[in-house]
Amino acid sequence: MSEFTKLKESLESKLPGLVTAWSEFRSQQRVAVPASHIAQALGVLRDAGMDQLVDITAVDMLEYPGATDRFEVVYLLLDTQSGQRLIVKTHINEPDLKLPSACPIWFGADWLEREVYDMFGIVFEGHPNFKRLLLPDAFESFPLRKDYPVKGRGERHNFPIITRAES
Amino acid sequence: MPLDLIDSPDFDAGYREGLWTLNFGPQHPATHTTLRLVLKLDGEMVVEAEPDIGFLHSGFEKLAEVLDYNQYVTIVDRMNYISPMANEIAWHHAVEGLLGIELTPRCKYIRTIFAELMRIHDHLLCTGTCVLDLGGATAFMYAFNEREKIYEICERASGQRFHTSYTRVGGLLYDVTDDWVAMVRDFCKTFPRAYRDFAGLVMKNRIFVERTRDVGVLSQADAIAGGATGPVARASGVERDLRRDEPYLAYNDLDFDVCCAQGGDCYARFQVRMMEMLESVKIIEQAINKLPSGPVFISGTGKEGLPDKTEVYRSIEGLIHHFENIMPNRQMPSPKESYYGATESPNGELGYYIVSDGDFKAYRARTRPPSLLHFSLFSRMIRGCMLSDVAAVLGSINIIAAELDR
Amino acid sequence: MATQIDKQLGDNVFLSTVDAAASWARANSLWPMPFATACCGIELMSTAASKHDLSRFGSEVMRFTPRQCDLMIVAGRVVMKMIPVLQRIWLQMPEPKWCISMGACACTGGVFDTYAVVQGIDRFLPVDIYIPGCPPRPEQLIKAIMDLQEKIKRTGTYDAREFKLRILPDGPSRFDEDELVRIRERNGLQLEAPKYDPIH
Numbered sequence: 001m002s003e004f005t006k007l008k009e010s011l012e013s014k015l016p017g018l019v020t021a022w023s024e025f026r027s028q029q030r031v032a033v034p035a036s037h038i039a040q041a042l043g044v045l046r047d048a049g050m051d052q053l054v055d056i057t058a059v060d061m062l063e064y065p066g067a068t069d070r071f072e073v074v075y076l077l078l079d080t081q082s083g084q085r086l087i088v089k090t091h092i093n094e095p096d097l098k099l100p101s102a103c104p105i106w107f108g109a110d111w112l113e114r115e116v117y118d119m120f121g122i123v124f125e126g127h128p129n130f131k132r133l134l135l136p137d138a139f140e141s142f143p144l145r146k147d148y149p150v151k152g153r154g155e156r157h158n159f160p161i162i163t164r165a166e167s
Numbered sequence: 168m169p170l171d172l173i174d175s176p177d178f179d180a181g182y183r184e185g186l187w188t189l190n191f192g193p194q195h196p197a198t199h200t201t202l203r204l205v206l207k208l209d210g211e212m213v214v215e216a217e218p219d220i221g222f223l224h225s226g227f228e229k230l231a232e233v234l235d236y237n238q239y240v241t242i243v244d245r246m247n248y249i250s251p252m253a254n255e256i257a258w259h260h261a262v263e264g265l266l267g268i269e270l271t272p273r274c275k276y277i278r279t280i281f282a283e284l285m286r287i288h289d290h291l292l293c294t295g296t297c298v299l300d301l302g303g304a305t306a307f308m309y310a311f312n313e314r315e316k317i318y319e320i321c322e323r324a325s326g327q328r329f330h331t332s333y334t335r336v337g338g339l340l341y342d343v344t345d346d347w348v349a350m351v352r353d354f355c356k357t358f359p360r361a362y363r364d365f366a367g368l369v370m371k372n373r374i375f376v377e378r379t380r381d382v383g384v385l386s387q388a389d390a391i392a393g394g395a396t397g398p399v400a401r402a403s404g405v406e407r408d409l410r411r412d413e414p415y416l417a418y419n420d421l422d423f424d425v426c427c428a429q430g431g432d433c434y435a436r437f438q439v440r441m442m443e444m445l446e447s448v449k450i451i452e453q454a455i456n457k458l459p460s461g462p463v464f465i466s467g468t469g470k471e472g473l474p475d476k477t478e479v480y481r482s483i484e485g486l487i488h489h490f491e492n493i494m495p496n497r498q499m500p501s502p503k504e505s506y507y508g509a510t511e512s513p514n515g516e517l518g519y520y521i522v523s524d525g526d527f528k529a530y531r532a533r534t535r536p537p538s539l540l541h542f543s544l545f546s547r548m549i550r551g552c553m554l555s556d557v558a559a560v561l562g563s564i565n566i567i568a569a570e571l572d573r
Numbered sequence: 574m575a576t577q578i579d580k581q582l583g584d585n586v587f588l589s590t591v592d593a594a595a596s597w598a599r600a601n602s603l604w605p606m607p608f609a610t611a612c613c614g615i616e617l618m619s620t621a622a623s624k625h626d627l628s629r630f631g632s633e634v635m636r637f638t639p640r641q642c643d644l645m646i647v648a649g650r651v652v653m654k655m656i657p658v659l660q661r662i663w664l665q666m667p668e669p670k671w672c673i674s675m676g677a678c679a680c681t682g683g684v685f686d687t688y689a690v691v692q693g694i695d696r697f698l699p700v701d702i703y704i705p706g707c708p709p710r711p712e713q714l715i716k717a718i719m720d721l722q723e724k725i726k727r728t729g730t731y732d733a734r735e736f737k738l739r740i741l742p743d744g745p746s747r748f749d750e751d752e753l754v755r756i757r758e759r760n761g762l763q764l765e766a767p768k769y770d771p772i773h
């Protein structure tokens with residue numbers, strides 16, 4: 001039995017009827033999990049051997065053709081023993097942009113979740129130190145959302161000027 | 168005050184308020200680039216370190232949504248700027264995975280040679296500046312001597328010495344020439360000697376060894392759960408290398424070892440980097456001897472791959488082919504899918520998660536930066552070390568701010 | 574008589590002003606502070622390292638504290654979070670001081686025309702020499718330092734008198750401030766109106 005079928009079976013037996021959306025693209029395995037059960041699903045996968053969280057990211061599906069949900073949060077998992085990878089996706093919508101934090105499962109999720117919040121405004125509940133990671137605290141927008149312009153809204157021009165005479 | 172005493176729950180709470188707070192950075196010689204640490208000190212011992220990053224956040228991922236797959240290569244160059252071509256190779260590896268392109272053998276070999284040259288390039292700067300921060304300026308000069316040779320090799324191939332922008336979807340900007348091959352052979356011949364000089368200065372230097380041994384220890388379990396990859400993970404005993412475990416480019420045909428160490432301290436990380444440089448030379452030697460002839464671009468009846476420049480200027484077919492590749496609404500369509508492609512960059516697993524909506528540009532291109540995860544482990548590594556060890560630990564995990572913040 | 578003096582003194586004496594002597598001395602003992610943020614910082618390292626060896630041109634010691642320096646080399650892009658730090662470092666440097674803006678990103682924002690990157694540090698700081706290139710070659714940086722030495726010798730720095738008349742920073746032409754205010758109002762932003770704001 002391959003690593004992948006083991007994973008699939010353990011996930012389907014622990015969360016019966018909830019995890020059905022399996023797909024494959026160029027031999028990469030993906031699974032979609034409802035947002036309400038994402039913490040349980042990640043815990044099951046951790047126990048099934050996915051010991052490394054490679055990345056957490058999100059996609060704003062606002063302009064994606066045919067998309068029904070606003071945000072897609074993506075967890076890239078890896079089993080360092082066998083090399084098996086799995087991509088776990090979950091979908092959330094405004095105004096309820098909340099997900100449980102994955103920090104208790106893999107502590108490496110700490111900064112990744114803060115970055116997702118910084119860029120998309122998705123809140124991870126239960127995170128030990130939740131605040132912006134990259135942008136200044138005074139920054140109000142979430143720049144990787146599709147409705148935010150590439151050149152910003154003038155924040156980059158808003159600084160005092162130092163002249164020769166003053167310095 | 169021992170750390171386990173501080174951690175115990177019935178410890179005097181007033182102690183924490185009595186700690187010194189020291190601001191480190193954002194402008195400090197040991198940070199190399201721009202990052203900030205807020206350290207809580209008990210005498211000279213670091214009890215807590217809170218990193219503050221984002222001083223070089225430039226919106227790379229937002230730019231990926233407006234530039235096409237070939238244009239964005241100029242931006243990824245500037246991500247890990249001490250090994251620019253490794254980023255290009257990683258980016259186009261992911262794009263070609265999404266589009267389902269199989270490269271020509273010659274292109275694979277040239278990219279492999281460059282990937283390994285970049286590994287040497289990166290490790291030379293990392294080890295050189297690590298020693299510089301600990302007070303040894305000579306090794307830094309030795310490292311830069313060799314780096315200049317690699318700059319010249321890059322310049323000969325691509326015309327630019329630093330940000331080469333050399334790869335394209337399905338191929339390379341230009342084919343390499345015979346004198347480039349001679350330069351690479353020459354580099355392989357002279358590098359081991361320079362390496363001996365460099366290693367002889369540092370590896371058994373008592374000051375260096377004592378300042379790095381048992382400093383900044385990262386355990387194997389922490390390395391795995393914290394997402395460490397590359398030399399940092401291998402120095403903690405995680406035997407994992409994407410070149411061997413998920414072979415890409417020409418690594419399947421080449422013989423090399425995965426360099427690991429056990430300690431997980433700064434010296435182990437330094438050792439892994441030093442050993443990897445020699446392995447890289449071994450790989451380059453094999454690859455340059457096996458370098459196949461043939462085209463560097465995939466031959467396409469379709470729209471993959473740019474035509475040769477002489478064809479563009481001299482024939483109408485070439486011109487039309489070029490036009491079809493360049494004009495935004497006529498480019499090659501990509502599948503409406505998402506794809507994660509990762510390579511073993513000098514710093515660790517550098518991956519791109521691309522979501523495509525059918526155009527020749529990414530709807531969203533997420534970078535999986537190794538530096539970000541390594542730096543998030545920093546506060547664990549530095550806990551209980553001395554203030555002067557901060558420079559050693561920062562140097563050994565090789566934080567590149569542009570990759571960290573993007 | 575004149576010939577007698579010439580014979581006695583010959584080439585041993587020449588007449589000049591104190592200004593010129595001070596400028597000459599300053600021009601050849603520049604202590605740069607590398608404010609290296611990104612890629613250009615690596616080229617700055619290359620310039621200081623073995624092959625290019627910046628010290629041949631009278632710019633010997635790199636100092637990492639602003640209080641010991643008279644030349645700031647801003648190498649790399651400067652972003653929103655960094656510009657207050659940069660300004661503070663500039664204010665900490667003692668007079669007379671000069672600034673080199675190294676690379677396309679520091680000069681104009683370069684390829685990074687995004688929400689986070691300041692489109693040229695000269696919008697918020699005075700700059701003396703601009704170096705184009707992404708990143709500039711070490712030779713270009715050496716040339717820029719030689720140009721700066723020329724500038725110091727030519728314009729003088731004694732007591733920083735020549736800077737007294739400069740009220741606004743050098744740089745791209747200014748624009749109508751109200752336009753930016755209008756843009757911000759349209760986007761419903763609550764940012765305070767700037768004193769001076771160039772448009773990209």
